[in-house]
Amino acid sequence: MKGLLYKDNATILTSYKKNALLVVILYTAMAVMLEMNFLFFAMVFLCGMYTLSTLSFDEFSHWDAYARTLPLSPGAVVGAKYLLGLLWMLGGFGVALALATGTDLVRGLGLAALGENLMGCLAALAVVLVYYGVSFPLSYRMGATQARSAVLLVMAALALGIFAVVTLLDKQGISAPLEGLQAATPAHLLGVVAGAAVLGALCYLASWRISTAIYRRKEF
Secondary structure, three states: OHHHHHHHHHHHHHHHHHHHHHHHHHHHHHHHHHOOHHHHHHHHHHHHHHHHHHHHHHHHHOHHHHHOOOOOOHHHHHHHHHHHHHHHHHHHHHHHHHHHHHHHHHHOOOOOOHHHHHHHHHHHHHHHHHHHHHHHHHHHHHOHHHHHHHHHHHHHHHHHHHHHHHHHHHHOOOOHHHHHHHOOOHHHHHHHHHHHHHHHHHHHHHHHHHHHHHHHHOOO
């Protein structure tokens, strides 16, 4: 497992180190000048994308065919991808929160907006966990390149489904939960967003099981 993590992490650092540094500098400058801290939240998504891109590198180099000759179980091979993805996403979460808080300190706002920054980062993490929870199984099933369009269609369907449910509840006059959310205190909102992140983590865990089953049956 350590060797797999080292391989993929080395691939990411070799391929995207300059890109990541440029994004941090550019987003920090834009956030400071435009006072738009939400730009930092995109770093969580970006870090997940770096991990997902290793699947494309594996396909190009036929790594998985070689991996089948090694004493590695499908769960370990797939699990290394998921663990690395989680570590990079959490790293993006930490960087985004630190930069957003540091930007507020530079503006003289102190730690007053720390709660908002934390909620924003948690919300981004929840969405990204679901997004890559969908992306990994489709990538293993269809190939990393072909899966990109399918992932967008699935996420669009999920968004439309949520919108349809909210609209239906509103037409039925069942909008109390939404109204209660709007009137909730910051502490309650933080709890809701943290709960969403937990649900995202559960989705990500279920996705690992699905991807492992796909990888086990796949021929290379």
